[in-house]
Amino acid sequence: MTGKIAGKRRVFSGIQPTGDIHLGNYLGAIKQWVESQELYDNIFCIVNSHAITTRQDPATLRAKSYELGAMLLACGIDMDKSSLFIQSEIDEHAALAWILDCNIPMGDMSRMTQFKDKSSKNPKNINVGLFNYPALMAADILLYQASGVPVGEDQKQHLELTRDVATRFNRDFGECFTIPEPIIPKIGARVMGLDTPESKMSKSAKGENHAIFLLDSPEAIVRKCKKAVTDSQSGIIFDESRAGLYNLLCIYEIFTQQSRAAIEAEFAGKGYGHFKAALAEVLIDSLRPIRENYARLQREGGYIERILQEGADKVRPIAKATYQRAKELVGLV
Numbered sequence: 525m526t527g528k529i530a531g532k533r534r535v536f537s538g539i540q541p542t543g544d545i546h547l548g549n550y551l552g553a554i555k556q557w558v559e560s561q562e563l564y565d566n567i568f569c570i571v572n573s574h575a576i577t578t579r580q581d582p583a584t585l586r587a588k589s590y591e592l593g594a595m596l597l598a599c600g601i602d603m604d605k606s607s608l609f610i611q612s613e614i615d616e617h618a619a620l621a622w623i624l625d626c627n628i629p630m631g632d633m634s635r636m637t638q639f640k641d642k643s644s645k646n647p648k649n650i651n652v653g654l655f656n657y658p659a660l661m662a663a664d665i666l667l668y669q670a671s672g673v674p675v676g677e678d679q680k681q682h683l684e685l686t687r688d689v690a691t692r693f694n695r696d697f698g699e700c701f702t703i704p705e706p707i708i709p710k711i712g713a714r715v716m717g718l719d720t721p722e723s724k725m726s727k728s729a730k731g732e733n734h735a736i737f738l739l740d741s742p743e744a745i746v747r748k749c750k751k752a753v754t755d756s757q758s759g760i761i762f763d764e765s766r767a768g769l770y771n772l773l774c775i776y777e778i779f780t781q782q783s784r785a786a787i788e789a790e791f792a793g794k795g796y797g798h799f800k801a802a803l804a805e806v807l808i809d810s811l812r813p814i815r816e817n818y819a820r821l822q823r824e825g826g827y828i829e830r831i832l833q834e835g836a837d838k839v840r841p842i843a844k845a846t847y848q849r850a851k852e853l854v855g856l857v
């Protein structure tokens with residue numbers, strides 16, 4: 525496989541440069557990207573072409589793409605171990621998406637729940653790109669022959685579609701794509717909104733206490749933890765039927781790396797107020813280095829732009845090789 529690090533499994537993942545990065549993005553995706561960098565041959569992508577499926581202000585989109593680059597480095601993405609680039613720098617993403625579009629049945633695409641969800645939230649701009657979004661996502665992954673895709677649970681259905689189109693293409697035209705598998709964390713794969721524990725934490729939710737953002741001030745974190753919706757029962761225990769508390773406890777579990785039994789023992793006989801204060805403290809301490817790294821990177825003018833350009837130059841030959849093969853197999857060259 526072109527450019528592959530010998531003996532290492534290749535992983536690919538992407539993140540949209542819209543809104544601010546929250547705990548869901550971090551725990552579902554970024555944290556596992558960072559922690560498994562040593563293990564894999566990693567390619568990470570800032571998917572700005574996906575972002576324009578909803579209307580974006582051009583100048584803001586451009587700025588956000590670089591800010592997200594800085595955020596990912598601040599979280600610990602290491603350019604010696606991983607490649608990081610902006611999607612639109614590599615034309616083959618859109619080009620392969622077209623070939624895949626022509627090989628995805630309407631019925632399969634129509635089943636995508638994210639499209640239904642996003643179009644119901646945004647009824648004034650239900651565009652063809654939003655419908656086709658999963659084909660572009662499949663192209664992202666398949667271009668790089670990735671065998672693993674570290675994502676949160678909400679991307680699982682898109683991964684199934686990617687696997688289906690790749691399998692069908694290989695069968696009908698000849699071997700071209702590696703069939704990828706999702707890599708979904710055991711805890712943190714679906715972080716719920718703090719104000720709406722029945723729905724996942726999302727960038728587009730409106731409530732001011734909905735999400736904890738990685739750049740939130742300590743005061744904002746304390747306020748959001750305090751206001752987080754729980755229930756009228758007592759006892760700080762892991763019980764999935766108590767959705768609000770369970771969500772907070774899972775967040776606490778990930779950041780403290782303590783066992784569930786130890787956490788329940790720590791808060792035995794204590795109330796929500798006590799637990800929420802402890803959670804806020806852990807979050808403030810854990811997110812502080814990210815905030816500090818981010819502020820430092822923001823001061824290093826031109827650095828992020830250069831890193832992202834180098835990332836694109838490094839992975840472009842892989843994308844070109846796969847696209848060329850797909851083109852030949854379907855008879856376009």
Ligand code: TYM
Binds near residue numbers: 538550661675713
């Ligand atoms: P995006 O930008 O919405 O989210 C980036 C990553 O964060 C995860 N995530 C969550 N995980 C746990 N709990 C949550 N509440 C939560 N919210 C978001 C997402 O699962 C994702 O891993 N379609 C993708 C971007 C994409 C992509 C790709 C991903 C485009 N091409 C190729 C992987 C491979 C998306 O919109 O992610």
